[in-house]
Amino acid sequence: MLDAIARLRRFNRAVTREVGALDQSYLGRGRPLGAARVLQLITPQGTDIAEIRAKLALDSGLLSRLLRTLEAEALIQLASDPADRRCRTAHLTPAGQTEMAAYEAIGYARAAETLARAGKQPQALIDAMDLIATTLLRDQTEIRDADPNDCAALACLQSYYDLLVEKIQGITPGMLTLPLADAQNYRPPHGAFLIAWSDDLPVGTVSLRPLDATTAEVKRLWVDRSARGQGIARRLMHAIESRAKSLGYAHLKLDTNAALTEAITLYRTCGWSDIPAYTSDPATHWLGKTL
Template sequence: MLDAIARLRRFNRAVTREVGALDTSFLGRGRPLGMVRVLQLVRPEGTDVALIRDRLTLDSGLTSRFLRSLEREGLIETDTDPADRRRRIARLTTAGQAELAAYEAIGHDRAARLITKAGSRADEVVAAMDLIATLLNRDQMEIREADPDSPEALACQRAYFSELVARIPGLHLDQFPLPDPKADSYRPPKGRFLVAWSDNLPVGCVSLRPLDTTTAEVKRLWVHDSARGQGLARRLMTAIEGEARSLGYTTLKLDTNSALTEAIKLYRATGWSDIAPYTQPPGDTWMGKTL
């Protein structure tokens, strides 16, 4: 443990230097870092000013001045929130989107250089970064609905199928075409596809499709390697069960494979129990839950 702490602190020092260098790169476009950090949180659809303040733990006065400055530059627009007219919502303008893209490009170049530096160990380094970033972002993971054919949902499903193939003997990737021809069953109004985000990286998914008017099936529960052991699968299951409830289903089913031991353990721990088989292989374990 003592040694681990010394090594973590070495990591901090190394990264402080790197991040310090990264900060100055933002200055390349003549705007202070604080303002850029705000800009990066403003979405084209609009972001709550309170959320920005909260995320960056900024003083309200400072936030306000940053927003005014960005507004003067024409990068954002602000409006009062119709729901609570004390609140304000900041929205990225077209010019703002272009400016943000320019920052993306700068960061992109720096990142590419660092990855090149990693040489033959680039994959390992990226996996290591994922692990650390997911850990640091842990308290800010969000679960949002997504279209099953969106790029992020496809990435999740691809990873999920790869894992199935790796863990269950006799399966092949071409058995799982993507985009899924049956994607429509995971779409509203009867179905759902949820994606878990850690910052901008999709780190998990789960989906729901109707079987009959009162029964739905949970499918494709997957968690990114870097996010395992942190209770995300449980959160995803809670979320999808909540969706099922609000869609009016009273019974849930799922089929899984006995090789996926952690998943089965989770199901049992959250009130699922074995039921009669209702699908073909690769499923060999069937479970159900009454809502």
């Protein structure tokens, strides 16, 4: 009775109540849940209705009708996509933005309330939620390109730096600055900056910069604590290697530090092998791979 599954089911019950309560409060704005959910997916810049349908798994007839009620309330405008006039796009009107902000406020308030219940340790609660969300969203984790100066990219780098400071003797926060001075190196056509997303949370990153015409360097592999053990680091390495290949590189290098043991193990199982030192100081290990 105290086994893992009983505990998990208790979690399910607790969370069902919570989610149900959130739905109830959305109802407070005098609109059925279906319409409210659709409205919350529409951006001021416009959202393809096919995208809404896919996200909410709605029947096309049903969605069509929900959109029409929102349009009748003057919350959204529907327009044909100029590129393909069969497709339609929904835009938020100013009134729609106001309404949407009201829903945001409800969600925000309820979240704050939940957080308040955590008492003295909200961080522990958030960590637990991150772990669960990442686990449940595991199959949805996707790797996408980013610009090294994006705010998500900077957040990843900051977390990576925090890790280095924590793990490697002799590295202090002052030695690491953001944004990257050589950001240009991590952009196409010679470099890349990849982020692994779980829902709208960046949970991992890796990047690539040119060393010479045929050699590139893999830099800053990081996976968030809550997302480890799910093969994300390996997926990032595969992604960056195939990207390097498609950018025309034949050789890859990287440097790392003995304190990052899991990373070193990962590199080796990905087919990387030791090479002579080509950088200094915090680096203690140097690996290479030919594509």
